[in-house]
Amino acid sequence: MKNKIKKFLIIVSTFMLLTGCAQERILEQLGIITAIGLDKGEEEREVFGSFVTYKFSQQLSNESTPIYSYGRTARDAYNQAFSKTAKQLVTGQLRAVLYGPELAKEGIWPHLNGLQRNQFVTDLLYVTVTDMPAKEVLSAQIYEEAPNVGIYIYKLLDQVVGKEQIIDSSLHEFTKNYMKIGADPITPVLSKKDDRVIVTGLGLFQDDRLMEIIDLREAFYVRLILDEFKAGELQVELPTENYRQFMEDFDPSPEEESFEMTVQQVRSSSTITVKEPENNRFGLDINFEGEIRELNKEIDLESEEVIRMLEKDLSKIIEDNITKILEKTQELNVDSFGFGTFWNSTFKGNKKLSEEEWRKEYPNFQFDVNVKTKILRHGITQ
Amino acid sequence: MKNPLNIPEHLKFRASYLFFILFNILIGVGVVALPRRVFQHAKQDSWLVIIITAVIAHLLLAIIIFILKTYKGTDLYGILQETFGNWLAKVFGYLFIVYFFIVYLSALTKYTEFIVVFIFPQHSRFIIGFLMTILIAYCIYGGIRVIVGVCFLFFLLSFWLNGVLAVPATMIDTNNYFPLFEIDRNGLFNGLLVSAYSFLGIEVLWYLYPYIRNKEKTMLYSQLGLFATVIALLGYVIISIGFFAPKQLESLIWPGFVMFKVISFSVFERLDIFAVSFWKFIILPNLILYAWLMTRSLKRIKHIKQKHSIWGIIILSSIGLHFIDTQRQLEHLLKIADYSGLFFTFLFPILLLPFAIIKRIRGAKNEKQN
Missing domain, CATH: 3.30.300.210 (Nutrient germinant receptor protein C, domain 3)
Incomplete structure (x- = not known):
């Protein structure tokens, strides 16, 4: 009898102790970022960030605008974006980062370092540059069946890489080539045409600075050598x-x-x-x-x-x-x-x-x- | 013999389980940091360093088993009593307990660190660690056969995780391995020292040996267990050298986990987070074995019941968890564990070896006289 009570107490106490969530994250309350665009800000040493998030509302509106914010670094811009949405921004589903041409020419490593250090960001994320401001590209309104432009960019790049038109450029590849003595990174170049995001070519980097953009025809030969x-x-x-x-x-x-x-x-x-x-x-x-x-x-x-x-x-x-x-x-x-x-x-x-x-x-x-x-x-x- | 150990037959287990026990105690928290630590010294020749250390570890294991065989069926404490007398045996026994505790605590803190960094940044490490220690207490209550069972089951549960590394293995850059044999003497020495740390744990045999039913098979299965570990460690080291750029590998704290970041399945997108939580199956047998070693040696020295001493250990480790809260303190603790490990694992058997040889020679003479 005594043993039974003891067992019962143990079971009850485990229920009491082990239920509940460690950290609550309700899907509807999250602003899940799928793409980040970074441009040079108006002032010196300032970046302008555009954050594309998922929307989980019942009424699907066609219009979708990213969240915009300014900051000293990419991380700072991300923190500043907190005050511009009622949702809790999280980066676990981040699929692509876009760097505007001016920023890319100055060097993107200071703004990439934070992502690489962040354990919640996947290494499979695409690092890309744009040939017009990243804000422009991310404001594209046509993205087929994808829920938002971030996922669309991810699917687009997946498809283009799968078709072997460009070389793969994940965060891991970029970091690896940036850190290696004797190699420079390459990224895809995105652009916007007829309100759609398109891939226009490859960006050749010296260290973390964009030096040249080559078109898709030339990209074939780049891939021929590299891969x-x-x-x-x-x-x-x-x-x-x-x-x-x-x-x-x-x-x-x-x-x-x-x-x-x-x-x-x-x-x-x-x-x-x-x-x-x-x-x-x-x-x-x-x-x-x-x-x-x-x-x-x-x-x-x-x-x-x-x-x-x-x-x-x-x-x-x-x-x-x-x-x-x-x-x-x-x-x-x-x-x-x-x-x-x-x-x-x-x-x-x-x-x-x-x-x-x-x-x-x-x-x-x-x-x-x-x-x-x-x-x-x-x-x-x- | 002063203290013949009479282990009841029903508590003994077959030697083949030693394979799983050794694999579990050797592969622990260290393996995720090992590629970087070796690479810092040995660069692209890290694999060579691992192989050399592995050969040394195999020899040491053979020495340990040789000594244990000489003293027929007793454990480390019994051997020490016979060679050094009661007083010194106690001193060494306590030193071993302190060493086991340091290793235990550093493994526990490091695993809670993984959880805090990768999954729940807001969580107190104390609670994570404490919940784990309850599981450890459960196993100690169950006794040696439960512990062996846990080792076997958790091996089966966690082994496949190493196979997933095939994905980063397809992304390696062969240029990173060349030129071969560029290592200098300094790098080799430091590399050996660092990689030696990942072989701490073979001392578990000192206390497990009396529990083995078919002792003649001990050598075979423990060496096989060690060999399997070597293969796994080599896999981690070789893949991470090819996978990362040299500078990148040196900058990563846990390259082992970062490699999991590029693995993604359609049903499971972020395998790295899964791997960190799943690592518990790798850590737990490790912690349980060390906890058992501590309680077992306390029982041998002081005759304290294992069911009682485990709570003392849990309280002490919880206090330790509470006080070690920065990465730097953890690094300090790991360093202490590593250096003491070098002595207790690598030098201690060599220290005992001459005594065992003398005993063998004497024994042979006695037999002749009879």
Whole structure:
């Protein structure tokens, strides 16, 4: 009997002690931030923050405006935003940060550091820059089925990265490349067009400063060097001249100087090696495979010769484009491809480049670009 | 023998459970900080340092088992009594208790620190820690077989978490591992010292040995347990070297948890928070084993009932939890635990080894004479 009472008391006391929430968070009372836009403020050393939040109201209004605030740092702007909404702002669902062009040119690390330090912010968040003020981009009103523009940006970037049009740029990747000696970060560039957020290209950074924006066509070649393709797509322009004899069978014989070709299911791999250390010469070997999907002129694809010519021309075009991009990065002195890390992982001791040496040396690096192209098949027609 | 231990047969367990016990006591709070701590000294050759330390740990484990075998079925206190006499044995016994307490307290504070930093910043660490100690008391009340069972079950529950690291493993940058063998003597030494801390805990065998039913298998299973630990530690170290930039790895306090930040499932978006709470399954057996070690040695020295002494330990650790509230104090405590651990885990067996060898030789002579 006594034992039963004892057991009963223990059970009751556990109910008493262990029920209840540690920290109450009621969904309707939270302002869940999905995207943050940061711009340069009006005064010196001031940032302007735009915070996009979820809305959980019954009446869905089409109009959605972010919360705006000023602050000395990104964190301060976030704290200032507290006084502008009745909801408790939380960052656990943050999907993207957007940095306006002026801020990005000055350096974004001071405003990113806080996010990286915050344990509630996921490392998978997208770090992006915008080519117009971030406030503008976040005020876009068309965002398809997404509940708000922040989620839309996240889905958009997910889709574009998935399609292998740009390289992945999560907070983790950015921090890693920023901290690495011998590599510079790259981020996607967002813009607004017809009230929609769009991806326009890639931003090349030197440390944490935006130096150059390249378009999506060039972004293909950046990815070709940095990453591997599993199912990419490439559009190139080829001169008609060499192929005229193979087009003769088809009417009418083309007048234009060039024709377009789309290669799909692109698979690629790239290897970077230090070739001649004394001349700072690197070898960049790229294997490129793909299928011809579209030609806007009829060519006799049956003949082996044409395929071989196409392969050769493709290799040349890719090599030229890559060389162009490499020259551009050398002019700007941004080592987006991490040649410095390849150098440093090859040599020990004195031959290793320190951060300053690497900045000084990078424009003098030489590259041997070598592309091997293989056309696997050409669709379901001859 | 002065103090023959008569462990009742129903309290003994099979040697195969040693695998889980050793894995549980070795993998604890330390593993999330280990990559950074080793990397600070050994850079990209950290994996090499871990392998060297692991070899030393395997040897030490063999030495401990050799000594225990020589003294047939008694535990550390019995051995000390036989070699040094009653008085010194007591001194060493108490020193060991103090050491166990420091390790126990530092593990407890560090885990509550995880919870406070990652999940509930507003919570008092005292309450989190106190709730955990109740579970520990429950296990001590249950006795050794419950403890072994907990180790086994929690191993099964928590082991898969290491497998999730396959996700960050796909994101590694192989450049980070090269050039190989760049480490200098200083870095090697400091790296060895730091990585030695993650092998504290093999001293659990000193007190567990009498409880093993089939003692001839002790060597096999405890070495296997240690080996599994080494594989797990190597996994953490190698993946985090590739995953982070060198400077970044040095700046992170708990790279182990930060790696979980990039894992996201459609049904579970933030695995890092889940991992921190799930880490309890890894910490709890660890704490329980240390609590058992303390109460067990108190029982051997002072004949205090384990059910009584555990409350003393809980009260003391709660007081400790209350007073250690900054990260710096915690670091101090960890340092004390690490340095004393070096002595008690790594040097102590070597100290006892000559005595055991002499005893063996004498024993062999006696047998010949008979």
